[in-house]
Amino acid sequence: MARPREFDEAEVLDRAMLQFWRHGYEGTSVHDLVAATGLGRQSLYNTFGDKQALFLAALERYDAKARDMLKPLLREDAGLAELRGYVDAAIALQKTSRCRGCLVVRSALELGAADRRVRAAVRRTAQRVRDGLRHAVAGAVARGEIVTRRAPEELADYLFTTLNGLAGLAGTGADEAQARRVVDLMFESLGQAG
Amino acid sequence: MARPREFDEAEVLDRAMLQFWRHGYEGTSVHDLVAATGLGRQSLYNTFGDKQALFLAALERYDAKARDMLKPLLREDAGLAELRGYVDAAIALQKTSRCRGCLVVRSALELGAADRRVRAAVRRTAQRVRDGLRHAVAGAVARGEIVTRRAPEELADYLFTTLNGLAGLAGTGADEAQARRVVDLMFESLGQAG
DNA sequence: CTGATTCTGGATCTATCGGTCCAAAACGAC
DNA sequence: GTCGTTTTGGACCGATAGATCCAGAATCAG
Numbered sequence: 035m036a037r038p039r040e041f042d043e044a045e046v047l048d049r050a051m052l053q054f055w056r057h058g059y060e061g062t063s064v065h066d067l068v069a070a071t072g073l074g075r076q077s078l079y080n081t082f083g084d085k086q087a088l089f090l091a092a093l094e095r096y097d098a099k100a101r102d103m104l105k106p107l108l109r110e111d112a113g114l115a116e117l118r119g120y121v122d123a124a125i126a127l128q129k130t131s132r133c134r135g136c137l138v139v140r141s142a143l144e145l146g147a148a149d150r151r152v153r154a155a156v157r158r159t160a161q162r163v164r165d166g167l168r169h170a171v172a173g174a175v176a177r178g179e180i181v182t183r184r185a186p187e188e189l190a191d192y193l194f195t196t197l198n199g200l201a202g203l204a205g206t207g208a209d210e211a212q213a214r215r216v217v218d219l220m221f222e223s224l225g226q227a228g
Numbered sequence: 229m230a231r232p233r234e235f236d237e238a239e240v241l242d243r244a245m246l247q248f249w250r251h252g253y254e255g256t257s258v259h260d261l262v263a264a265t266g267l268g269r270q271s272l273y274n275t276f277g278d279k280q281a282l283f284l285a286a287l288e289r290y291d292a293k294a295r296d297m298l299k300p301l302l303r304e305d306a307g308l309a310e311l312r313g314y315v316d317a318a319i320a321l322q323k324t325s326r327c328r329g330c331l332v333v334r335s336a337l338e339l340g341a342a343d344r345r346v347r348a349a350v351r352r353t354a355q356r357v358r359d360g361l362r363h364a365v366a367g368a369v370a371r372g373e374i375v376t377r378r379a380p381e382e383l384a385d386y387l388f389t390t391l392n393g394l395a396g397l398a399g400t401g402a403d404e405a406q407a408r409r410v411v412d413l414m415f416e417s418l419g420q421a422g
Numbered sequence: 423c424t425g426a427t428t429c430t431g432g433a434t435c436t437a438t439c440g441g442t443c444c445a446a447a448a449c450g451a452c
Numbered sequence: 453g454t455c456g457t458t459t460t461g462g463a464c465c466g467a468t469a470g471a472t473c474c475a476g477a478a479t480c481a482g
Binding site for chain 2: 438439440441442443448449450451
C-alpha cells in the first residue's frame, strides 16, 4: 500500500525493554529511547504511542520472554534440574544484559500501585514466574528430589523472594561468590534429598 | 546573630528521606520535596545544597536509623531472638511508613553504579546491615540456637537477600500470609535447632 | 508514470525540570 | 531602636521533559 517500515518492531521493543530495565521508567527519557532503538522520534510515537504505552509494550515483551524461559519448568516431567536451569539462566541473563534484578519487580517497586495497567502487567508476569516455579517444585517433590512438608506454592514464593533479593545483594557490594553461596543455601533449604 | 530557622533539620530530612524512599530519586522532583518537607524552595537549597546533596543527606539519615535498628543485633548476647526482632521491626517499619523495600537497596538498583558517592553510601549501609545480621547469627550459633555447617557471614548474606526479596514478593500481588510463610521458611532454613 | 498512502526526521510546542536571584522579613548583638 | 546577618518566598532562568506538527521521502497499486 505504502512505504514500509525500516525496522523490526520486536527488535525495537527489545532495545526499549533493555533501556527501561537498566534505568527504570523515570530514569529513561524519550531521547534515551530514540538513541537506544535507533528509530526517529516520530516513528516511535507512530508505532507505539506515548512513553507509557511503549513501556507497557516493553513489559508485554518481557512477559513473552519470561514465558519462553519458564517453558521447561512447565513440562510434565519438570523437577529440580529444571529449577536449577532456570535459576542459572536468569542469573546469566542479568549478567549478559547488564541488568540488575527482574524488570517487573523493579517496576513494581519504582512505580508502586500508581498505574493500574502497569500494576496488572507486573502482577501477571510475576504470578507467571511463581506458577512456573511451583509446577517444577511440585514435580520435584512428586519424584522425591525434594523432601519437604511445605506446599509447593509456599516454596515457589520462597524461591521467587530469594531470587529477587539477589539483585540487592549484588548491587550493594557483594561479589559473585557470595551470591553463589546464597543460591546454594537456597536450594539446600528447599529440602532437596541427598 | 541573625534570624533563626523555622524548622528542625532532622525532621525535614526524615520527610525528604520518606519521599525518596517512596518514589525513588528520579521519581522525586524538587517540587515534591518542597511539598513533603513544608520548607520553601530556597530554604531547602540553603540548608542542603542541590537535590543530589539532599539525597545523600537522606541516605545518611537512613544510615543513622539503620544503626539504631541494628543496635540490639550487635550486643554481646545477641542471638535468634534479636534476629527475629529485627526482621519483625523491619517489616513493620515498611508497613507503617508505606515504603516498599530498603531505601539503599532500591537506590542501588535504580541508580546502579552511576554516582560514586551514592554507591559508597549504599554499600556502607548495606554492609552495616549484613554485619549486624552476621553478629547475631554468630551469637545464635555459639549458643546453639542455630545448628549449621555454614559460616555466619554466609547466613547473613542469605538473610539479607531474602529480606530484600520480600518487597518484590509483596509488590507483585502476594498477600501478607504468603510473605509471613516465606519468613518462617527463611528462619527454618537458617538451621535453628528445635 | 501517477496517485494514494505511509513513514521519516527536523522544527516546534508547552510544561516542568533543577537551580538561582533578589527584596522583604525576622531575628540577635549592641 | 539600629545595624548586620540570616532566612524566607516568589519571580525568574535556561535546559530538558514528553509530545506534536508538517513537509518531504519512500513505497505500492493501477
